[in-house]
Amino acid sequence: MKEDFLYYLWKFQKINTSQLLTTQGESIEVITVGTHNTQTSGPDFFNAQLIINGQKWAGNIEIHVKASDWFVHQHQSDPNYNSVILHVVWEYDIDVFRLNNSVIPVLQLKNYVSQTALTAYYSLYKNQINKWINCENQLIEISSFTINNWLERIYFERLELKSKPILQLLKKCNNNWEATCFAVIAKSFGGNTNGLAFFQIAQSIPFTIVQKAKTTFELEALFFGQANLLSGNYEDPYYNALKNEYMFLKHKFKLKSLIGLQVQFFKHRPLNFPSIRLSQLAVFYTEHKNVFNLIMQLNKLDDLEELLRVTTSPYWVDHYTFDKISKKSTKKISKSFVALLLINAVLPLRFIYEKSIQKFDPDIMLQVLKLLKPESNNISKRFKKLGVPMDNALHSQASLTLKKQYCEKQKCIDCAIGYRLLN
Secondary structure (H helix, E strand, O other): OOHHHHHHHHHOOOOOOOOEEOOOOOEEEEEEOOEEOOOOOOOOEEEEEEEEOOEEEEEEEEEEEEOOHHHHOOHHHOHHHOOEEEEEEEEOOOOOEOOOOOEOOEEEHHHOOOHHHHHHHHHHHOOHHHOOOOOOOOHHHOOHHHHHHHHHHHHHHHHHHHHHHHHHHHHHOOOOHHHHHHHHHHHHHHHHHHHHHHHHHHHHOOHHHHHHOOOHHHHHHHHHHHOOOOOOOOOOHHHHHHHHHHHHHHHHHOOOOOOOOOOOOOOOOHHHOHHHHHHHHHHHHHHOOOHHHHHHHOOOHHHHHHHHOOOOOHHHHHEEEOOEEOOOOOOOOOHHHHHHHHHHHHHHHHHHHHHHOOOOOHHHHHHHHHHOOOOOOHHHHHHHHOOOOOOOHHHHHHHHHHHHHHHOOOOHHHOHHHHHHHO
């Protein structure tokens, strides 16, 4: 038996409430179950209202599998629990007291739960070791309507999680949205492997310098120099020109070197080499000085894709790395990489900003997401195999949060799918 299940039983009153009695035989009438406390320490439900033995009580509810868990969790010495008006337990094995030695009434839930509810609970949680997720054998019972609605809701939960580090960055940037946008965009250009390095590079260059740069050459010199990619010795004229420009700009703007920073080329396809991505980033910020304002104005996917699909500077047409000529090819950002930029940078930024000015329209964001192809990863593939729709980026993004924040944490009771199965 898990406490989460007891929270569920109490929160949704999935018990026989017609003749509730305390372990001392006093009648209980539930007026309000209280607000579930999922964030702070203290009792499990705040501000409940009950009538116990004819007397109205207002206060908090604490829930345990065994009544003796009160002492296991050291509540007997915590003044936060003086306001508990009912101790809800699965198994009553001992009385508990407030600091003034008054006994707290106890409700033993197992006396009031139907066999049907217990069967549904044990069916969901049994054989966990052999399952990828608890409900994998029961997902077929859930309607596509329920699943789609839940995935939409989870996606916005995912955006809330992504908001936290961006809001911290915004504060660090003195609420400069353009500077914040630059760092977030740069990190996305770096992808999973080089994202942190690109983020550090972006933060090491004051954004005013990026804004004032007139040419891609200047920005390439700054980006490649701060990435420690201009510390070698080559005969390549372009490389040496960048190196000289970087030394000039570094001295002029008093930039600090990022000692020890290394961008990774290993195991990357050539089009994803950091050299190519840094050049594309330089071109992007040469062509567009007010990126944040632009992405806030564009609502259609086609317009956003057109904005983001930049190419490299001419040098990289026949290079992937310095001093080594390759077959000529125009290295324009692909539609799949644009989708990643939208998912990881543009849409989270838009979400945070529009919420801050109270003009967030979820429909516009959902329209864009539903036009983007789903990401292919182990989690999305597994959910698809189990019958969960994976038709677009909304589904694949939401599936990541579903697995990591709900399935892996055994939060089935907080999940719309788990809730349906338990009912």
